[in-house]
Amino acid sequence: MKRAYNFNAGPSALPLAVLQRAQQELLDFRGTGMSVMELSHRSKEYDEVHNRAKQLLKELMNIPDTHDVLFLQGGASLQFSMVPMNFLTDGRVGNYVLTGAWSEKALKEAKKVGETHIAASSKEENYAYIPANESIQLSEEAAYLHITSNNTIFGTQWNEFPDADTDLIADMSSDILSREIDVAKFALIYAGAQKNLGPSGVTVAIIRTDLLERIPENLPTMLDYRTYSTSNSLYNTPPTFAIYMLSLVLEWVKEQGGVGVIEKRNQEKAGVIYAAIDESDGFYAPHAKKDSRSLMNITFTLPNEEVTKRFLAEAKERGFVGLAGHRSVGGCRASVYNAVPLEACEALAQFMKEFPKYFG
CATH class of the missing domain: 3.40.640.10 (Type I PLP-dependent aspartate aminotransferase-like (Major domain))
Structure with a gap:
């Protein structure tokens, strides 16, 4: 399955x-x-x-x-x-x-x-x-x-x-x-x-x-x-x-293990994706200011609309669902609620690191 x-x-x-x-x-x-x-x-x-x-x-x-x-x-x-x-x-x-x-x-x-x-x-x-x-x-x-x-x-x-x-x-x-x-x-x-x-x-x-x-x-x-x-x-x-x-x-x-364990896991999951954003030399631009960043919804934009469309299309091919950002912000949004596993966040972060090299 x-x-x-x-x-x-x-x-x-x-x-x-x-x-x-x-x-x-x-x-x-x-x-x-x-x-x-x-x-x-x-x-x-x-x-x-x-x-x-x-x-x-x-x-x-x-x-x-x-x-x-x-x-x-x-x-x-x-x-x-x-x-x-x-x-x-x-x-x-x-x-x-x-x-x-x-x-x-x-x-x-x-x-x-x-x-x-x-x-x-x-x-x-x-x-x-x-x-x-x-x-x-x-x-x-x-x-x-x-x-x-x-x-x-x-x-x-x-x-x-x-x-x-x-x-x-x-x-x-x-x-x-x-x-x-x-x-x-x-x-x-x-x-x-x-x-x-x-x-x-x-x-x-x-x-x-x-x-x-x-x-x-x-x-x-x-x-x-x-x-x-x-x-x-x-x-x-x-x-x-x-x-x-x-x-x-x-x-x-x-x-x-309870909410405390879930919280630590959520911090790790979000951290993986935020690191991919912060280490992209500006290719991915975060919407939220650093001290207000959400652990649940990670929002970011790409250089332009054409690149964004290519990113979302390639992401869909690789099995990523729901990454399109809301029209109020544009770009992309990764929602990493409790049930989203760490492996999914790591896979997304790896794709984000690869995309500028091959598809940017």
């Missing part, structure tokens, strides 16, 4: 061992005679899957008892609306740090709900860096400070999270579980699963439970975090197969 070198930005690579386990259990899940997709979400068998996923996430991320884990749908894009609907109450201001397209979209949705304020931004340099923490200027009556921890399009990542004098909320869709963090620092973390947690279809929210007391009454039921917290995310039919896959990915992370 030949597997592609999968550098897709999302949905992205899943661990081979997880796919093989799902394949083994697809037709008969643990002696039920049914696929996990066919199980009732009220059944004992699915209940074990659901609660195991929650327990593993709490264990791997060291989530304190002050926080609850919710499984939702709609991706991070729905969270852009849910966050202000639940927490941007009258007289308060939603504060946003702009570091890319997704933070812009989050701000756009918040403006529909209430008053907002841009606390810091790197837009003037096409989001090539993360603003320094000391540059963040909160508004008066701040309801929360919203950040995007990793920016898939621009290849930047927060290395040090702000110590804000308000509740810190983070969209961690593209780097959750990729490094150790202090969850207690955050009032709310949310993430679409399709980068590091599993397949698309489920969104994880880690919420400090005292925030639930601030939610206004009369919100639509499915847009109210309390609905999911009080029902163990089982108010309606959850994305059961996606949660099952999430549980398998979490088992895999645990088997690897």
Whole structure:
């Protein structure tokens, strides 16, 4: 079986061992005679899957008892609306740090709900860096400070999270579980699963439970975090197969040795590709400034559009998938999420070293 070198930005690579386990259990899940997709979400068998996923996430991320884990749908894009609907109450201001397209979209949705304020931004340099923490200027009556921890399009990542004098909320869709963090620092973390947690279809929210007391009454039921917290995310039919896959990915992370081991591996993987960029005498130009570089999404440009097209065509011939950059940056992007093996990164780096000699 030949597997592609999968550098897709999302949905992205899943661990081979997880796919093989799902394949083994697809037709008969643990002696039920049914696929996990066919199980009732009220059944004992699915209940074990659901609660195991929650327990593993709490264990791997060291989530304190002050926080609850919710499984939702709609991706991070729905969270852009849910966050202000639940927490941007009258007289308060939603504060946003702009570091890319997704933070812009989050701000756009918040403006529909209430008053907002841009606390810091790197837009003037096409989001090539993360603003320094000391540059963040909160508004008066701040309801929360919203950040995007990793920016898939621009290849930047927060290395040090702000110590804000308000509740810190983070969209961690593209780097959750990729490094150790202090969850207690955050009032709310949310993430679409399709980068590091599993397949698309489920969104994880880690919420400090005292925030639930601030939610206004009369919100639509499915847009109210309390609905999911009080029902163990089982108010309606959850994305059961996606949660099952999430549980398998979490088992895999645990088997690897935990998030600390994954983080060191991610540093090594990214380092291999960044070295190929930095040692290319300018043939590959990084988009992100060095102190803001992402371990998940590595963005770079080539001398011109013609060379870029030749690079991508040759890369495809060699089995590399998903390397085209976003139109906002151009060039190329290698997304090296948890499930992308070191061997794939080494193969890409070797190709990058060879390309200027033979195809540049």
